[in-house]
Amino acid sequence: MSKTIYVINPNSTESITAGIDAAVTPLRSADGPPIACVTLADGPPGIQSQRDVDGIVAPLLKRAAALEDDAAAFVIACFSDPGMYPLREQSNRPVLGIAECGVLTALTLGQRFGVIAILPTSIPRHLRYFGAMGVNDRFAADLSVGLGVTELADGERTLARMIDVGRILRDVHGADVVVMGCAGMARFRAPLERELGIPVVEPTQAAVTMAIGRVRLGWGGRPLGGGLS
Amino acid sequence: MSKTIYVINPNSTESITAGIDAAVTPLRSADGPPIACVTLADGPPGIQSQRDVDGIVAPLLKRAAALEDDAAAFVIACFSDPGMYPLREQSNRPVLGIAECGVLTALTLGQRFGVIAILPTSIPRHLRYFGAMGVNDRFAADLSVGLGVTELADGERTLARMIDVGRILRDVHGADVVVMGCAGMARFRAPLERELGIPVVEPTQAAVTMAIGRVRLGWGGRPLGGGLS
Amino acid sequence: MSKTIYVINPNSTESITAGIDAAVTPLRSADGPPIACVTLADGPPGIQSQRDVDGIVAPLLKRAAALEDDAAAFVIACFSDPGMYPLREQSNRPVLGIAECGVLTALTLGQRFGVIAILPTSIPRHLRYFGAMGVNDRFAADLSVGLGVTELADGERTLARMIDVGRILRDVHGADVVVMGCAGMARFRAPLERELGIPVVEPTQAAVTMAIGRVRLGWGGRPLGGGLS
Amino acid sequence: MSKTIYVINPNSTESITAGIDAAVTPLRSADGPPIACVTLADGPPGIQSQRDVDGIVAPLLKRAAALEDDAAAFVIACFSDPGMYPLREQSNRPVLGIAECGVLTALTLGQRFGVIAILPTSIPRHLRYFGAMGVNDRFAADLSVGLGVTELADGERTLARMIDVGRILRDVHGADVVVMGCAGMARFRAPLERELGIPVVEPTQAAVTMAIGRVRLGWGGRPLGGGLS
Amino acid sequence: MSKTIYVINPNSTESITAGIDAAVTPLRSADGPPIACVTLADGPPGIQSQRDVDGIVAPLLKRAAALEDDAAAFVIACFSDPGMYPLREQSNRPVLGIAECGVLTALTLGQRFGVIAILPTSIPRHLRYFGAMGVNDRFAADLSVGLGVTELADGERTLARMIDVGRILRDVHGADVVVMGCAGMARFRAPLERELGIPVVEPTQAAVTMAIGRVRLGWGGRPLGGGLS
Amino acid sequence: MSKTIYVINPNSTESITAGIDAAVTPLRSADGPPIACVTLADGPPGIQSQRDVDGIVAPLLKRAAALEDDAAAFVIACFSDPGMYPLREQSNRPVLGIAECGVLTALTLGQRFGVIAILPTSIPRHLRYFGAMGVNDRFAADLSVGLGVTELADGERTLARMIDVGRILRDVHGADVVVMGCAGMARFRAPLERELGIPVVEPTQAAVTMAIGRVRLGWGGRPLGGGLS
Structure with a gap:
């Protein structure tokens, strides 16, 4: 099983890739597929607008094409699943995609999921995606911390805001599970869960978990709807 | 009112732009905004995959930026609203976007809308979008004619298949209004409606109609959720 | 194109018809269909209860029948679409109908629409209609200003309350577009939008925009589901 | 308990009132509220269009006002709940209303309800109502027998068509309970259920059942949303 | 009509059975089916967890089997419908089941129903059930009084908390009808409704009402989906 | 990491446990948690009715309690997630639970999921669960092969029927991914996928995949809604 699961961070901020790498480390096993976290150098420092989302598709596809022969699976580590x-x-x-897997994993941990976004402008984009996923009946609310991707580097401030937002999701909107809506929030999962007392999902971990299963089982690699064309 | 409504055909097939231009001609008025239909030369001959959809975003944005100063409004004339x-x-x-306006206009003409797609692979993409739009409760079915964008040039074959698919949408799936799911189908609206006996929506006409209103009224130009950031 | 688009105000308050007339003026064009705003003299001063809604159907149909030969299209200018x-x-x-067109137009301007109603008793009626329209997944909230139709004449008080309600829709319920839920609110659109910083839809303008398109294009005039009977 | 439950047949066909009267007879009890089935003489022979529905509201309200002092409750015996x-x-x-009570009662008897309508033109009206009721997730299909209200008098033909339609609802659309979509179908409940082998709901019986409870318990008489105004 | 409607309280608290018995007394009639309220001695004092719910199924089935020959119908008087x-x-x-009948009855009394639960842990269980019932589009909120079943015995405290929660359901969440989410709350219906000014549903009354109809009409007794196996 | 993931087959048919064990073998890793598949000796040969589902809860809980100290996680290997x-x-x-994980995994592989059930009577139970899961917008259809659990032992007949049902799900109902609705179907995944040409999900594999992630990551073990009580 020498092929690799590639976790692609589509923004160019290396420290976020490092945080992702640390987050997925417990999922590595001696006889399992290697897991490599790579940075899309062509990406912006943070993916914050729909323009950013759509803009990195071409370089992402190019990078993935170059990795295809060596790849066992791909995980796209941005909460917009670009x-x-x-x-x-x-x-x-x-x-x-980490948003898809993060939300679906949350559905096994609580009845109503809340999401912590980075910026207010992320929210309509998330809502469109949750509608496309068909999970609105399980949705509590999506609230932002008001910080851009690179601002997440200030850990103390970020965690404090995440705790504030998480409490509102839990107490006002009835969320009983929370999904962190940015790959750059990975390192805050444990302290946030401790503070909130309800499960907190780190979405890259959720996606890599599912990717490992696909690789080991040898299924799930055919394109969506491929059999219908 | 000298600024222009730009209808951008994001594929490179000029005959489709010509068909769109003919379709919107009745909407032109002497004292209203000019309506110009332009072709995105950088686009593929037809937009048929999600890759095509995402791939033309960058050239589309570039083209629109160049037109911005002279533009009164933009209409994106591809049923994936890229x-x-x-x-x-x-x-x-x-x-x-023509898909958004076409579907919403259909909701004023019938209780359950059916969609005629070009290819089977378009359908999951449409379904995701209808979910994001939140209109599933009004959705009857989405069926394809099995023809690529450029194959629509064969008018006789295309119309025959559209009639077949339209009848199934009406009789089997209970659609009482049909949306044509490709800008390249514009010239078939009238004969299709005659055959089916239920309203048929040409989505570019639906979108340009709404664009004219926005321009004349002077509202609707602020970015989505712009006030929230 | 000499036939006329008739915008029927089904209440008997002439000042509201005048406000509607002013609101649709920018949509008039030299070579387009004339737009005439008429008052249903048999209607109540304001349509505020379900009984009012159902009670004006017969006189409305009678008035429309008399106008049929000269009519290009009809717009019903009451937010209950009686x-x-x-x-x-x-x-x-x-x-x-202005409610249908107002809400659908809002769906092109934001991801979650809020509605400003006149009275609390209007709200369950609106909710039933939004359910029938199948747009609940895009619905933020519907809140009232607590003023009857004729009380809207006090412009200062009305606008102040609309701003208050609009802020709650935006900040508490997450609306990123607002629909004004009464034809009598037409003159408040611009100042309300300025205060809220998110798009505000005047529903009669939305409906007349769509009516003009139908008339120019020559489609959309067959009865709902007519082909099925 | 001398006040009476008035079951108002809003069409003028006396034989249908007689059928309703027979259907509710088992619900009469010596010490319970009397149940009187009355015909709205001002109604049309059958309520088949939205115009019919809206047109009988005024005479229905007038008749009910006259009965108010003597009334314990009102049941409107037309599947459009006019x-x-x-x-x-x-x-x-x-x-x-019998449609509301009939559908809600069906939800206690199966997971997906089908409806047998009289005419194809009834179906969009029913769909709008089911949307307003918020029961689309439990809805299988609504199919018509293609007979007007007065044509139901031909019992043999009607039952044969109801059985055909019921089988399609059950076998093609997965309905496991059927609601008869017209008060004039009351006498076909038992034979239809025998043929289909799944529960069949007679909606007037469902509504009168609930009315009796309200009267005996002394609650449920305040207007909808009355406490909010 | 000598067979009996058995209302089974699946918890072992006799005072709750007594409260239920008082609540259904107005529904008893001289010539109708007797209504007997019985206590499941094997049940826990209160059914508060999913484990409690699932745990009483076996003794409940056993008890019902013993009553079958003498039974006209069964009502399960616990808001989880175990x-x-x-x-x-x-x-x-x-x-x-009282939850099913209570919620469906509420849908005839208001547009958005709120639920008063006993404990916070009941809420996810209720939400799953409302999803299975397909009534989310009519759902306002479900809030708890924070009291276990046996604690409801303290009437003054319980009513005070129910009024508080009911006001939040009405004023914050827009509920215009409230369902009491525990059979042990029966005696608080009238005072709660008086305080809130909107309809309050006692679910056992709602279920027994419907059971009486079924028995008198002689239908509704076949197993769910029985015709499909 | 010596604690074990226990996959509990709640029926007593050892050959099904053996099939599950074979299915999850690719997921075992040298340094990962052991995966043990155990049979609930107290269960029925197959879980086919709601009574079966509810009836095995008590023995299942007892067995799990005995395993708790040695358990890293539990997977319940029955498609009703008892x-x-x-x-x-x-x-x-x-x-x-395998139904929950199987359906959620399918949502990452196609836009509309179909389910192959064993018996027609399973279908309403599945539909209730999909409603509780809130995934109806992604649901195509659920059809049965008409075979009881133990009849699945006849592999040739079972596979033939699964292929027939799978084709109807794909071609008539538009499913682009299929979930096998019984743990006893595990060995048919690969041949079924080959025949259908669209992804087929084996739900126990989906659940064990997610269980491994939880164990390795050390989160996801707190009870649902535990933080709210």
Whole structure:
């Protein structure tokens, strides 16, 4: 099982890739597929607008094409799941997005999920995606910390805001599970869960978990709807 | 009122732009905004995959930026509404997509809308979008004619298949209004409606209608959620 | 194109008809269909209860029948869309309701729409209609200013309350677009939008915009579900 | 307990009132409220269009006002529940509609309900109502027998068509309970259920059942949303 | 009509059975089916967890089997409707659950129903059930009084908390009808409704009402989906 | 990491446990948690009715309690997820159900999922669960092969029927991914997928995949809604 699960951070901020790498380390096993976290150098420092989302699709597809032969699966580590559908068309490998897997995993941990976004402008984009996913009946609310991707580097301030937002999600909106809505929030999962007392999902961990299963089982790699064309 | 409503055909097939231009001609008025239909030369001959959709966002935004000063509004004339959300972020003008306007217009003409797609692979993409739009409760079915964009040039074959699919939408799935799911189908609206006996929506006409209103009224040009950031 | 789009105000308050007339003036064009705003003299001063709504259907149908030969289209200018479905059965012209068109237009301007109602008793009626329209997944909230139709004449008080309610819709319920839920609120659109910083839809303008398109394009005039009977 | 439950047949066909009367007879009890089935002489022979529905609201309200002092509750015995909401505003008594009660009762008997309509034109009207009721997730399909209200008098033909339609609802659309979508179908309940082998709901029986409870318990008579105004 | 409607309180608290018995007394009639309220001695003092719910299914089925020959119908008087589906499989009689009937009855009294639960842990269980019932579009909120079943015995404290919670449901969440989410709350219906000014549903009364109809009409006793197996 | 993931087959048919064991073998890793598949000797040969489902909760909980100290996580290997919620209350370990995980995994592989059930009577039970899960907008259809659990032993007949049903799900109902609705179907995944040409999900594999992630990551073990009580 020498092929690799590639976790692609589509922004260019290396410290976020490092945080992702630390987050998925417990999922590495001696006889399992290697897990490599890579940074999309062509990406912006943070993916914050729909323009950012759509803009990194082409470089992401190019990077993934170069990795295809060596890839066991791809995980796109941005909460907007940029390029997930076109990469499923392009690649013969399983392709997983962290927003999709993070939300679906949350559905096994609580009845109503709340989401912590980075910026207010992320929220309509998330809502469109949750509608496309068909999970509105399980949705509590999506609230932002008002910090851009690179501002998450200030850990103390970020965690404090995440705790504030998480409490509102829990107490006002009835969320009984929370999804962190940015790959850059990975290191805050444990302290946030401790403070809130309800499960907190780190979405890259959720996606890599599912990717490992696909690779080991040898299924899930055909393109979406491929059998219908 | 000298600024222009730009209807951008994001594929490179000039004959489709010509068909769109003919379709919107009745909407032109002497004292209203000019309506110009332009072709995105950088686009593929037809937009058929999610990769095509995402791939033309960058050239579309570039083209729209060049037109911004002279633009009264933008209409994106592809049933996947590629680049609609990022163009709303980029531009200060109203931005309308033909899928969104076509489906919403259908909701004023029948209780359950059916859609005629070009290819089977378009259908999951449409379904995701209808979910994001939140209109599933009004949705009857989405069926394809099995023809690529450029194959629509064979008018006789295309119309025959559209009639077949339209009848199934009406009789099996209970659709009482049909939306044509490709800008390249514009010239078939009238004969199709005659055959089916239920309203048929040409989505570019639906979108340009709404764009004219926005321009004349002077509202609807601020970016989605812009007031929240 | 000498036939006329008739905008029928189904209440008997002439000042509201005048406000509607002013609101649709920018939509008039030299070579387009004339737009005439008429008052239903048999209606109550304001349509505030379900009884009012149902009670004006018969006089509305009678008035529309008298106008049919000269009509290009009908717009019913009351946010409960009274008589819209039976008029679609009776008339061969396009028939549009301002609530339907106002809400659908809002869906192109934001992800979650809020509604400003006149009275608390209007709200369950609106909710039933939004359910029938199938747009609940995009609905933020519907809150009232607590003023009857004729009380809207006090412009200062009305605008102040609309701003208060609009802020709650935006900040507490997450609305990123607002629909004004009464034809009598037309003159408050611009100042309200300025205060809220998010798009505000005047529903009669939305409906007349769509009516003009139908008339120019020559479609959309057959009764709902007419092809099925 | 001398006040009477009035079951109002809003069409003028006396034989249908007689059928309703027979259907509710088992619900009469010596010490319970009398149940009187009355015909709205001003109604059309059958209520088949939205115009019919809206047109009988005024005479229905007038008739109910005359009965108010003697009434324990009102049941509106037409599957479009005409006038139900305005009568709830007008009357201090419980007001129940047979479509609402018939569908809700079906939800206790199966997971997906099918409806047998009289005419194809009834179906969009039913769908709007089911949307307003918020029961689409439990809805299988609504199919018509293609017979007007007065044509139901031909019992043999009607039952044969109801059985055909019921089988399609059950076998093609997965309905496991069927609601008869017209008060004039009351006498076909037992034979239809025998043929289909799944529960069949007669909606007037469902509504009168609930009305009796309201009267005996002394609650449920306040107007909808009355406490909010 | 000598067979009996058995209302089974599946917890072992006799005072709750007594409260239920008082609540259904107005529904008893001289010539109708007797209504007997019985206590499941094997049940816990209160049913508060999913474990409690599932744990009483077996003794409930056993008790119902013993009563089957003498039973006209069964009503399960616990707001989690424990054992309702398996009892429908086991019994030839109509089987009604108080949560199902209580919520459906509320849908005839208001547009958005709120629920008063006993404990916070009940809420996710209720939400799952409302999802299975498909009534989320009519759902306002479900809030708890924070009291266990046996604590409801302190009437003054319980009523005070129910009024507080009811006001939040009405004023913050827009509920215009409230369902009491525990059979042990029966005696608080009238004072709560008086305080809130909107309809309050006592769910056991709602279920027994429907059971009486089934018995008198002689239908509704076949198992759910029985015709499909 | 010596604690074990226990996959509990709640029926007593050892050959099904053996099939599950074979299915999850690729998921075992040298340095990962052991995965043990155990049979609930007290269960029926197959879990086919709601009574079966509810009836095995008590023995399942008892068995799980005995395993708790040695358990890293629990997977309940029956497509009705019997006892999942009460086991989440009882245990401090992650508890996953195969229906929940199978359906959620399918949502990452196609836009509309179809389900192959064993018996027609399973379908309403599944539909209730999909409603509780809130995934109806992604649901295509649920059809049965008409075979009881033990009849699945006849592999040739079972596979033939699964292929027939799978084709109807794909071609008539538009499913682009299929979930096998019984743990006893595990060995048919690969040949079924080959025949259908669209992804097929084996739900026990989906659940064990997610269980491994939870164990390795050390989160997801707190009871549902535990933080709210």
